[in-house]
Amino acid sequence: MTERYLADYVLPMDEAFSLYAPGFVDIESGRVAGVGPVAQAPLLGPDDAVHAVGGLLLPGLVNCHAHSAMTVLRGAGEGLPLDRWLREVIWPREGRLNASDARLGMLVGAAEMLQGGITTSVEMYFHAGAVAEAALEAGLRVLVFPAVAEAPGWERFGSPADMVRASVVLRAALAGEDLVEVGLGPHSAYTLSDVALQEVAEAARAENMPLHLHVAETREEGNGVLERTGRTVPAHLEALGCLVPRTLAAHAVWLTPEDVGIFAAYAVGVAHCPGSNGKLASGMAPLAALRRAGVAVGVGTDGPASNDDLDLWEEARLALLFSRLREGDAGAMGVEGALRLMTSEAAAALGRDDLGALLPGRRADMVRVSLDDVVYDPVLEPRDLLGHLVWAGSRRDVTDVWVGGRRVVEAGTCLTVDLPRVRPELRAAAARLAG
Secondary structure (H helix, E strand, O other), X not given: XXXXXXXXEEOOOOOOOOOEOOEEEEEEOOEEEEEEEHXXXXXXXXXXXXXXXXXXXEEOEEEEEEOHHHHXXXXXXXXXXXHHHHHHHHHHHHOOOOHHHHHHHHHHHHHHHHHOOEEEEXXXXXXXXXXXXXXXXXXXXXXXXEEEOOOOOHHHHOOHHHHHHHHHHHHHHOOOOOOEEEOEEEOEOOOOOHHHHHHXXXXXXXXXXXXXXXXXXXXXXXXXXXXXXXXXXXXXXXXXXXXXXXXXXXXXOOOOHHHHHHHHHOOOEEEEOHHHHHHOOOOOOOHHHHHHOOOOEEEOOOOOOOOOOOOHHHHHHHHHHHHHHHHOOOOOOOXXXXXXXXXXXXXXXXXXXXXXXXXXXXXXXXXXXXXXXXXXXXXXXXXXXXXXXXXXXXXXXXXXXXXXXXXXXXXXXXXXXXXXXXHHHHHHHHHHHOO
């Protein structure tokens, strides 16, 4: 059976950056079966269905870096730089955080993301099984990277080797789940020894698992590696053999031109988190240089304790603004680039060619945006709409969301998570973790 959706505009995020006005999207068995202008839509059969939804349809957004279970820690440590924020506030609270807390935090985070049009999220956290369980309940597509680190409070999860083994076991347990892919999440070069980093990389190769880690987030974080080895963190990861296929680097703020070349040579994807980097005063990543070098970049929200929301529309707008400021060039990146950072290019950064576009064969992850707000006028020619979407649009304009063809948000309300029930539980958990 075909489900056809008719909209005033369809933005499939194909290579040509097409915009169909009006357009259609056909969905069959959780995949896109067809897309294009309404005038070219094929005939349907008697058992097929047509839904005239209006507005704008575009691919589900891809959040390339998040710790969404940290909704239970939202707002903690305001005004502190990253190192103090982690050591003085976050790590002590995380030392008290259990699997139930992680599941609750992820459930709330998943609902927040779905209501804002995010259909896929890259999640790095501990209690990864609980995170995956919550995402499945919410109907959110996730790439789960169980965190591996040697840091205060993490001893309860065993050694890094124990954490790697647990990740491999989790992957096997969730192998049949369409919405979940499990990778390996070494936290960073500053929280893991060289031996541990190599163990993670060897496991990623042996098990064919993607790898995700924080790289060059702050100006100082690589100082220890540089003093000890004479190499930057990307160069050191290269020397250790840690840049495996489908490596995704979060933040990548303080990169040298040589580092950018290393990422390009190894097809490393980058998760760019301008909101979190700005809040923690970490710096502005060399977005234009990365994209010029052919590095696939997607935006990420980072955790709701360091952002403090899970709004990818805001991240794309900040990425555009910061790139122009850093380059001193109003043409450094345009509207198309901003949209790609949260759809097609974001999917490429993850090594997922089944996501990020409304094209035949891809996952039917789709978002409807209402164009009723005055900020979407005037539209003198169709592409004016895309400028309005990037510069003035909002997550609050998202009305309906489908993941794998299943509607999970309708009229702005998440259908899969009972937020009025879980929010009081979240508040109680947050108070207990704060001590």
